[in-house]
Amino acid sequence: MAVRQSTLRLALGGALLLPTAALAADRTIDSEAGPLRVTTVTDDLSRPWGFEFLPDGAMLVTEKAGTMRIVGQDGKVGGPIAGVPKVDAGGQGGLLDVALDPDFATNRLIYFTYAERGEGGNSTAIGKARLSPNGRALENVQKIFTQMPKYDGPNHFGSRIVFDREGHLFAGFGERSDNRIREKAQTLDNHLGKVIRIDRDGSVPEGNPFATREGAKPEIWSYGHRNIQGGALNPETGAVWFSEHGPKGGDEVNIVEPGQNYGWPLVSYGVNYDGTPVGTGKESGEGLTPPILHWTPVIGASGMAFYTGEAVPAWKGSAFFGGLATRELVRVKFDGPKPVAEERLLQDFGKRIRDVKQGPDGAIYVATDDGAIMRVAPAT
Incomplete structure (x- = not known):
């Protein structure tokens, strides 16, 4: 059942200090938790796609065209970090998500997804590197995974990275959109429309559901996904959640379980962009796992964060x-x-929100397609 906007009265949870006096308040808005102050940390980025907080409170940010930068607590945007591999930045492709190794504090390793070109077209890859101590370069850059097959198209690369409590790397990928290729989301001999689970060196851990099935890609964890662009670890249960774009209707949030089929493109809560039915024309089917939440009309779900502050x-x-x-x-x-x-915020800003994170100060931060990172926190 879809959740619509509803009323949920919340008590304000106390004061919050701004991380730096250099941040000027853009606007104070009303919310069900009381007044919120929305502050622009920076608006000097170029199409940020993913970001992570570093231990010192700065942010490591990817820009879609292929640049990675550090944004300081004062909002100052650093120069391009050297060593980022060449990306295929056409259409929806480019430099996408970034995640810190669970042991980043001691090893300074990061992981990132990006569209790469190769024989047969393009697809999404996962890179691994060490961020230099001064934050100016990636060292020992390795490609630890490549989505197969490659396909010559501009859409639905995904992707988000989530680490589980055991340190396994989960990543969600798109099915490349076109009718002639999207059916592969239902077959196991490829990585299109899949969530994968790998170890941090790119190897396949024990327990993957299709690792011993002949003809199946051993990295696959779940399948039948459309275009995953949000993901997070549930802090209460340790389960991995991903959100994905629907077509015309039917954005989904799924708890990804091993071996489960989430239905695309056999079923959908939406319809094709031309109004024709998707697959069977039904919202669900036998043996298919339904989402825990869906939106129709779509929100264009991108970025996801559980709040624990x-x-x-x-x-x-x-x-x-x-x-x-x-x-x-x-x-x-x-x-x-x-x-x-459900509550909806920031509508009056008119910004396409690409990624969402909880900051170390307990505020919510969002990256927007027009180059900004904004901070949302209590106004008191």
């Missing part, structure tokens, strides 16, 4: 989702895996 205690149990299509930040309150209420 102390700045707004009543936000705990909520997840935040970026909306590319609706240009807003969507907060969903969950009772276990069940969505129970």
Whole structure:
């Protein structure tokens, strides 16, 4: 059942200090938690796609065209980090997500996804590198995974990276959009429309559901996905959640379980862009795992973060989702895996929200397609 915008009265959870006096408040907005201050950390980026907070509070940011930068706590944008591999930045492709190794504090390793060109077209790859101590270069850059097959198309590369509690790397990939290729989301001899699980060196860990099946790609964890652009680890259960774009209707949030088929393109809560039915024309089917949440009309779900901070205690149990299509930040309150209420924020800013993170200060930060990172926190 889809969750619509609803009323959820929240108590304000206390004061929050700004990380630096250099940040000027853009606007104070109303919310169900009381007044929020929305502050622009920087608007000097070029199409940021993913970002992560470093231990010192700075942000490591990817820009779609192929640049990686560090944004300081003062909002200053650093120069391009050397060593980023060449990316295929056409259409929806480019330099995409970035994630820190679970042991980054001691090994300074990072992981990133990007569209690469090769024989037969392009696809999404996962790179691994060490961020130099001064943050100016990537060292010992390795490609640890390549989505197969390559396909000559501009759309649906995905992708997001999530680490589970055991340190396995999960990544979600698109099915490349076109009718003639998207059916491969239902077969196991490829990585299109799949979530994969690998170890941090790119090898296949024990327990992957199709590792011993003849003809199947051993990295596959789940299948039947459309275009995954949000993901996070549930802090209460340790489960990996991914969000994906629907067609005309039917954005989904899924808890990815081993070996499960999430239905695309056999079923969908939406329809094709020309109005024709998707697959069977049904929303569900026997043997297919339904989403725990879907949106029709779509929000263009991109970026996802569970809230665990102390700045707004009543936000705990909520997840935040970026909306590319609706240009807003969507907060969903969950009772276990069940969505129970929804609130929509930042609509008046009119920005396509690409990624969402909780900061070390307990605020919510969003990256927008027009080059900004904004901070959302209590106004008091």
